[in-house]
Amino acid sequence: MAEQALSDVRVLDLTSHIAGPYCTKLLADYGADVIKVERPGTGDVARCLGPFPNDEPHPEKSGLFIHLNTNKRSITLNIETATGKKILKELVKNTDILVETFAPGYLPGLGLGYNDLSQINPKLVMASITPFGQTGPYKNYKATDLVMYGMGPLLYSTGLPEREPVKMGGTVTTSVGGNVAAPFILGAYLGARLQGKGQYLDISLQEIQCAQTERASSQIAGFAYSGAITPRQPGGLKVLGIPNDIYPCKDGYVLFMTMPLWWPRVAQMLDRPDLITDPRFADFATRLANEDQFNAILYPWLMEHTKAEIVEKASKAKEAAMGVNTPEDVFKNIQFAARDYWADVEHPVAGIIKQTGAVFKMQRGGFKVRRPAPLLGQHNIEVYCEELGYSREELVSLRELGVI
Amino acid sequence: MAKLPLEGIRCIDNSTIWAGPWCATILGDLGAEVIRVESPNYFPPATRGVAPRPIPRVDQKYDGYPYNIPGERPFNRAAGFNAVNRNKLGMTIDFRKPSGREVFKRLVAISDVFTDNNAAGTFDDFGLGWDELSKVNPRLIRLSLPGFGNTGPYRDYMGFGYILECMVGHTWLRGYEDSAPATNTLTFPADTVGAATAAYAVLVALVERERTGKGQFIDMSQAEAFVPHLGQALMQYVLNGRVEGTSGNHDPHRSMAPHGVYRCMGLDRWVTITVENDDQWKALCQVMGNPEWTRDPKFGDVVSRWKNQNELDKLIEQWTMRNSDFAIMHMLQRAGVPAGAVMDTRDIYFDPHLEERGFFEWADHPEAGRFRYPGAVAKFSETPVGIRYAAPCLGQHNEYVYKKLLGYSDAEYEQLKKEGHISTVYTIGQV
Secondary structure: OOOOOOOOOEEEEEOOOOHHHHHHHHHHHOOOEEEEEEOOOOOOHHHHOOOOHHHOOOOOOOHHHHHHHOOOEEEEOOOOOHHHHHHHHHHHOOOOEEEEOOOOOHHHHOOOOHHHHHHHOOOOEEEEEEOOOOOOOOOOOOOOHHHHHHOOOOOOOOOOOOOOOOOOOOOHHHHHHHHHHHHHHHHHHHHHHHHOOOEEEEEEHHHHHHHOOOOHHHHHHHHHHHOOOOOOOOOOOOOOOOOEEEEEEOOEEEEEEOOOOOHHHHHHHOOOOHHHHOHHHOOHHHHHHOHHHHHHHHHHHHHOOOHHHHHHHHHHHOOEEEEOOOHHHHHHOHHHHHOOOEEEEEEOOOEEEEEEOOOOEOOOOOOOOOOOOOOOOOOHHHHHHHHOOOOHHHHHHHHHOOOO | OOOOOOOOOEEEEEOOOOHHHHHHHHHHHOOOEEEEEEOOOOOOOOOOOOOOOOOOOOOOOOOOOHHHOOOOOHHHOOHHHHHHOOOEEEEEOOOOOHHHHHHHHHHHHOOOEEEEOOOOOHHHHOOOOHHHHHHHOOOOEEEEOOOOOOOOOOOOOOOOHHHHHHHHOOOOOOOOOOOOHHHOOOOOHHHHHHHHHHHHHHHHHHHHHHHHOOOEEEEOOHHHHHHHHHHHHHHHHHHHOOOOOOOOOOOOOOOOOOEEEEEOOOOOOEEEEEOOOHHHHHHHHHHOOOOHHHHOHHHOOHHHHHHOHHHHHHHHHHHHOOOOHHHHHHHHHHOOOOEEEOOOHHHHHOOHHHHHOOOEEEEEEOOOEEEEEEOOOOEEOOOOOOOOOOOOOOOOOHHHHHHHHOOOOHHHHHHHHHOOOOOOOOOOOOO
């Protein structure tokens, strides 16, 4: 059977919600054996988050949970019990990577911090992902997605100058944090694999917000260099050419990005070769001055064409245009379809669900759907009995005593 | 001091703007020797500032120059480039010439990784496609990161950041609730995601190479890397056929209230406040001094607060406007309520928490000077992954790479210089 790149990597996943699980999703999708260690009874808090099919909340049917946790296994374990701690330490012996998102000090307080676990397994790579890191005056501060975005430099500089700043869509800020953590964690693992010694990673979502390449590090360095504070600025790039903005069209909105010297492409897209020599639009300056007259041509044309039609006409003319896609448009998009991006995953309770597939395509050892998102504690027997050697009777006792 | 995880790994970086460069920087942060290969005859957009030549003094909002002075070689003094591209060496090659392609192949022969975010097929057109490079070095991990991937009907579309964002559905899902997407301003989270996912992909392939001894070609699409971050909205459509739109600054799960950005005392100062449950609501009321209006049944439980949140927002803002952003953050956080100042660039640069954590690091750049930059993205206990050396000037390490690494003699070096490969300034319009 063809192995995946990370088939011999074992991950103990003590994360919950969104950021940590996104990071371990990347590991699981490329072959790692990721074992979610969930709290008995309730499990990962994401099991309570919608959307649910037909808006019926059910811990095994959370769309968000399923999206984030496909390809992982699940055991239940109460690590606050003495037996639970013993079991975790047993599991750590064969673990390459442990990722956790508890509040700073929680695991060390249980005798399950890096200092404790690395003695059991010196090759262990342990990573903690928290809003503000393990140290510092804000370490116990709480952050939701919106709060976190504001604790980096970007919320302040996103939105219109004359009104409040406005956040990213959905919980992008949070899950992007998990995405950025992944190469650092896997990098540490590779180092441990090559050099025989693991280490501890203290990952702060705030620091990721500030270090990231999306405007943040440039803005901060810009302040360091010149004292410039980045404000909110209106959108649009009309300095490059027109049209350069989002416009309404027949079935929604469309974006144009017209670069310098592209006016003939715009004329071709509109089937209006006469515009190339039209004196009203002779050069960049006159076009900008007569933008209203151009809009008088553009807007009616837009209202007669759908997003898909506009993108097709623009591409033929080599003008840059894209629909402002809704989630429905994304699923129907021809580029994603042509690249076999979507995966139909059969979940034992929720049914067959279309999900995102490979975030990168490898020639060997790449993305696979090995298993649907796990039911709570679905792999207790596999892990406790078959791997750790507990008998089935002992398993029942552990459940009755609140250990699993 | 233990070795950095990627010590001994050599990466070639040919990339522009953010997604490509930061991918290679992450590998450099992890200890790889990253060689940034740039063309002295092509000045890429939005990468090394705005000017390949000296220009008069400019006022930049960000990605500016030291003290707003572009200097003799502004491309070596651009704040954004210098922040993003630390831990790299710099060399130049003119890819238009066959002799340049031979230099590149020599570099590939002694490297482990080659990443780029050029348009699909760019290196194929140079005769340096995967078939060719894998012959030169079967252990090479070659990652290509165009906007839409190396195949499909959009393969040759312009992969501008904002085009990508519209395609993946993020533009639709963000922005003010009372406005059309046309009022959205520009954001580029797909660059962060593309870079981090690409670095991750390289590491995955390096692990695979440990087992098989072979390199491979990785085909990435920045769009495909970003889409899974919109999982909740995608699932809403898949499970319920519902097309969600933006929730503004309100809870995207449409549950928590209050949840928003509120104006504070002063000019353009704001705070975020998000209340997850009844206990946090009580704590917020307490901090606000339990005003009469908080006892209105309209705000008595989580469901009513969600229903009446527009009115709730206005009432809360009457309180926040009388207090400073940081004061509100500290008062509410100490009472257990998630809240934060909306930090501007200066707030970040002087933040006491980031300072305590040692997040910022000073770096000496030979032409920009000594400045303080965002440092380690993660704190490693054994092998700190911060700034080892500053971003490279154009062609700064030409001698080291050409002579020491690639073994060109002094005479060959001079010949390649004559041919226009070796330069420390842009030669556009010359040669």
